[in-house]
Amino acid sequence: EQLVESGGGTVQAGGSLRLSCAASGFTFDEYTIGWFRQAPGKEREGVSYISTSDGSTSYADSVKGRFTISSDNYKDTVYLQMNSLKPEDTAVYFCAGTYATWIIKDAAAYNYWGQGTQVTVSS
Numbered sequence: 001e002q003l004v005e006s007g008g009g010t011v012q013a014g015g016s017l018r019l020s021c022a023a024s025g026f027t028f029d030e031y032t033i034g035w036f037r038q039a040p041g042k043e044r045e046g047v048s049y050i051s052t053s054d055g056s057t058s059y060a061d062s063v064k065g066r067f068t069i070s071s072d073n074y075k076d077t078v079y080l081q082m083n084s085l086k087p088e089d090t091a092v093y094f095c096a097g098t099y100a101t102w103i104i105k106d107a108a109a110y111n112y113w114g115q116g117t118q119v120t121v122s123s
Contacts, residue, residue: 001097003022003095003113004115005019005020005094005114005115006019006117008093008117009120010120010121010122011120011122013086013087013122016082017085018081020079021077021079021095023076023077024076026097026112028052029073030099030101031098031099032049032052032100032101033078034049034098034105035078036093036095036107037089038094039092044107045062046105047060049103050069050071051100051102052073053101054101057103058103058105062088066083066085067082067083086121087122090119093117094113094115096110096112096113098110099111
């Protein structure tokens with residue numbers, strides 16, 4: 001079982017990035033996938049979640065209206081489209097998976113984690 005993130009980079013404030021999370025080794029449409037981020041000196045926080053079973057989604061208040069999570073179950077991939085990026089969005093972004101068909105926000109419930117991808121937003 002593996003999750004691999006891609007799509008991070010450096011962008012100016014107001015710009016956009018799309019992160020991808022490619023899954024392998026498990027039945028993708030029976031999992032909830034979450035995006036989490038961790039900035040230096042700060043605790044890890046949940047950003048967005050999607051149930052690949054029914055497509056339900058959830059977002060942290062800090063990203064609502066700017067980020068959009070989606071899944072392509074044919075490609076076993078979840079995307080995080082990030083628009084109107086702010087310097088405070090700078091962090092390492094991780095995707096994680098848990099065997100559940102409903103939204104779970106507790107990071108401790110996630111069994112599989114990617115290696116992370118750096119997102120840097122300059123002011």
